[in-house]
Amino acid sequence: MTASGTALYLDGVSVTFDGFKAINELSLVLRPGEMRAIIGPNGAGKTTMMDIITGKTRPDRGQVIFDGEVDLTRLDETDIARLGIGRKFQKPTVFETHSVEDNILLALAGKRGVFATLGARLSGDEARRVDRILRLIRLDGRRKEIAGALSHGQKQWLEIGMLLAQNPKVLLVDEPAAGMTDAETMETADLLKEIAGEHTVVVVEHDMEFVRALGVKVTVLHEGSVLAEGSIDHVSADQRVIDVYLGR
Numbered sequence: 001m002t003a004s005g006t007a008l009y010l011d012g013v014s015v016t017f018d019g020f021k022a023i024n025e026l027s028l029v030l031r032p033g034e035m036r037a038i039i040g041p042n043g044a045g046k047t048t049m050m051d052i053i054t055g056k057t058r059p060d061r062g063q064v065i066f067d068g069e070v071d072l073t074r075l076d077e078t079d080i081a082r083l084g085i086g087r088k089f090q091k092p093t094v095f096e097t098h099s100v101e102d103n104i105l106l107a108l109a110g111k112r113g114v115f116a117t118l119g120a121r122l123s124g125d126e127a128r129r130v131d132r133i134l135r136l137i138r139l140d141g142r143r144k145e146i147a148g149a150l151s152h153g154q155k156q157w158l159e160i161g162m163l164l165a166q167n168p169k170v171l172l173v174d175e176p177a178a179g180m181t182d183a184e185t186m187e188t189a190d191l192l193k194e195i196a197g198e199h200t201v202v203v204v205e206h207d208m209e210f211v212r213a214l215g216v217k218v219t220v221l222h223e224g225s226v227l228a229e230g231s232i233d234h235v236s237a238d239q240r241v242i243d244v245y246l247g248r
């Protein structure tokens with residue numbers, strides 16, 4: 001297998017912290033537009049894997065290739081973000097005192113700068129993009145309200161919308177369903193399914209109902225390596241996965 005034609009390609013990646021192998025010969029390949037769910041027990045290396053992809057942590061060895069050809073291990077976090085790898089952390093960070101719509105506009109701003117953006121006239125294309133994002137994140141009807149008034153789940157959606165405004169090729173999403181109501185959780189699965197295809201999506205999650213609702217290939221990490229990979233039914237039936245994770 002080569003990196004050619006892949007969105008993300010990790011091969012033989014290892015990283016050691018103070019003699020402890022947090023990531024151990026990890027290999028992971030995503031096709032463009034694919035969505036992948038990553039599960040595994042606490043300490044399995046899920047966060048460290050995302051830190052490696054985004055350039056926060058440098059691996060000791062192994063290949064990390066983006067878009068079939070870009071060696072991410074040579075780039076820093078800013079370069080990697082600029083290339084089109086967006087990350088959503090667990091806790092939502094939106095501009096609470098700004099409107100929902102302005103949050104999207106601020107994220108869209110990019111090079112134009114924040115002050116030039118609010119109150120500036122949008123081009124037809126930009127306005128259509130904002131509308132599309134607001135509909136996608138289920139906040140079209142609340143666009144004029146301040147973000148601080150949204151529920152926790154809606155803030156998570158808004159932050160996903162802010163990432164989308166930057167049009168990343170790859171989106172890394174850390175435990176989006178944590179703290180959400182059951183209805184919000186299922187809505188989030190639908191939302192991410194709508195995003196995949198146009199974007200490559202990696203979702204780290206502990207909520208198995210949510211992972212099932214995503215209906216995508218699942219990678220189970222354990223002690224820094226891939227323990228199992230396949231459909232949710234396939235990995236759920238794997239005795240090793242039950243022993244280290246699901247059965248606990």
Ligand SMILES: Nc1ncnc2c1ncn2[C@@H]1O[C@H](COP(=O)(O)OP(=O)(O)OP(=O)(O)O)[C@@H](O)[C@H]1O
Nearest residue numbers: 017018021022040041042043044045046047048049
């Ligand atoms: N900067 C660091 N220095 C030392 N050890 C670290 C560092 N970052 C992570 N680790 C260790 O590496 C291992 C993998 O941690 P990581 O956070 O990637 O796991 P995780 O799968 O994301 O777990 P969780 O589900 O709890 O978020 C853990 O044992 C952790 O303590």
